[in-house]
Amino acid sequence: MQPPDVIEYKVGPLNALTNMVAEQLIKDGVININRRPNDEMENYELFKFINITLHVPGLDSLLRESFDSASFGNNISVMFYQLPTVNANERISHMNLYLQIDDEGEGDASLRLLPISCFVHHAGTNVANWKASDWYYASQGPFYSSEDLNDAYGLGTLRMVRYPKGYIKQHTNEFNVRKDDTMPERDFSNIPPPRTYTEHGKRYKINGYKITYLGWQFEFSLHPVRGPVIYDIRFKEHRIAYEISLQDITLLYHPGSNGYGPLTLTDTAFLLGTGSREPRPGLDCPKWGNILDVNGTFQWYHVGPWAGVCVFEADGQRALWRHRARGMVDYFLVVRTILTLGNYDYVVEWEFHVDGRIETMLTASGYLFGSWDDGLYNSSMFGFRIGDFLLGPIHDHTYSFKVDIDVLGIQNSFQTLTWEAGDINAAFQSDDRRTFSGNNNMFYFNQTRFIRDTIYQNETSVVWNPHQPKYYMVVNERERNKWGSLRGYRIVPYSTEQEILKDHPLLTRGII
Ligand SMILES: [Cu+2]
Structure with a gap:
């Protein structure tokens, strides 16, 4: 039998909602199974695996003594982040514990990290071959196993961390960001803000996923791993580009202790998990906008269509150009998708301006990923303290787009x-x-x-x-x-940043 591997298919043609053809793009066996993106079934097995490893007698009292009587499975949870490997036969994740004490879980997994970690080696598909290694407690280690860590605790050789008594009660729900009614209102904040509306109907047309607007024409799609794509972009009948698509969102973090989340992330891999979210009318989609369904997948499974992209015409409220008595308003069509990938919400959008210009925009908001910091070993060279036992480590988000331009044909x-x-x-x-x-x-x-x-x-x-x-x-x-x-x-690159790191192995090797 063929060993399991990863295959990518091209499905088309564009805008054919039925009778689509799938064409295998990569030969069998070329992409090792260990190179696949984040996988929920595997996560489930990882949780099961670590659950057994963490239920070592004695480890429970180490947790209780360290973290204000918290315990695993009660108010301590576990997270895994995959690490880049050079060898395709390896698949390694960093395991880290975190405090789970907010009612809605907001910020817990990315901000309340605890300094207990290990590596889990989970290559292949046989769970029996998986193993954990390199256990650390508050940057002390490595311990070969959780038993070894527990032995060190028993012998009293660990430098202990002790959260103050009542810490959990005091900090519960502090990251649930909402309006603070105890603060005074700002002047005029009780008056509704300005609003744009379309008085005489819309100036764009949507047919399936084909969108036309004042001379523009293109098709929208959502790649299950990479995210939003626009295809076959034409301006005044002329082809401008075959494809403009998000390829990846890469994050590099630089924590100062063993209590950290991701070291590197190719964030789009999370599309398979939490994935694309519905734009919210009145928040990131105007009420007069159109919300289109996208082909929803969850962890490789097709789960049917869900509302995933917002289309609307924006009033730029500024001049595209002006000269004395003449001028033209900068109206543009917006196609916007929301990707909620773990702790971040990314908004990816394209703007189609009437002068033939396309702008590709990507913004991030949400909760940052912290790392554990005891405040004793000042690790402020890696970032700023932003809370008790919490450092906001320096990191960057690099957005990669594919821009396949076809100006009046493919001979460019x-x-x-x-x-x-x-x-x-x-x-x-x-x-x-x-x-x-x-x-x-x-x-x-x-x-x-x-x-x-x-x-x-x-x-x-x-x-x-x-x-x-x-x-x-x-x-x-x-x-x-x-x-x-x-x-x-x-x-036209909008980014004002230069190269982020000179010799980071991920950047120099060009591997994920
Ligand atoms: Cu960030």
Whole structure:
């Protein structure tokens, strides 16, 4: 029998709601089963596995003594975060305990971490082969097993952590963020805020997942692992892009103790778990907007359609352009999805402006992931203390998008435009198709600035440097506008951040 593996299928064609065809994209056996994303059945087995390991006689009194009489299964729970591995035969998760003391669980799993952890090795599909290793208690270890940790506790060799008595009672529900009625109201806050409405109907049309709006046309889809996608994007009948899609949300955390959650996350993997959420009318979808169903999956199982994307026309309430008595308002169509991935809510949206510009936006809110901090061993080089035993560690969210541009066909090239400073002669000599026949003296300044454009023949990566601005463009070398310039689209990065880490193994190896 073939060993279990991972296969990806292409399903289409677009907007065909019936008679779809599935085509296998990757050959059997190419992707090792250990490379699959987060898996709920496996989580269930992990909980069962660790449950047995944690119910070691004596460990219970270690927990009670450390954490204000808390106990596992009562107000202590467990979390697992998968770690990146180089070897495909490995599948390792970091196990961490946390206090579960909020009625609604808000913030518990990401903020109330406890400093008891281990690694669980759970490669393959045979649970009997799984094992736990590297137990730590308040950054002391590693202990080979939970029994060894328990023995150290019994011998009195552990440096103990002791939460103050009454800690749990005092902190219960403190992370349930809601309006504080004891605070004074702000002036005029009792008056309803401004509202936009569509007086004479909508200016966009939705047919299945095909959306049209003032010359725009595209199709929306939701990939079960990677998230929202728009396909076949056309402006005034012309194809601009085949696909613009979220590929991954990568997080790198840098905790200062063994009590931490994820070290690295490819957050979109959580789509298979909690996944896409309904945009809420009045909060992130205007009441006049349309909410479309998406194909819902939960942990690989199809669970039928659920409301997952909001479409509406926004009043930008600013000028797209203006000059004296003339001008045009910046109205745009918004396609917005909400991804609630664990402690974060990501809002992914595309804006289609009437001037032919598309903006891809991604924002994050929710609860941050903390790490345990005892306040004794000042680990403030890793972040800021934000509570008792709690550090908000520095981390970053990197959003990767695939942008498959097709400007007037698929024969496209990548072009960059840079500026150089130099004297007049250097400027004219920079383009060997031209010769300068004028007199240098006609320029009041001899120093000038000139453009250099490059069309890349080979695939390459680009490093964005705000100190050396560059225009990135995808152009069609066979299509020119009436003034002779190549037709294309410019890619404008909005991020102002530079490279996040120089030598992080995850970034340098390029593996997950
Ligand atoms: Cu964050």
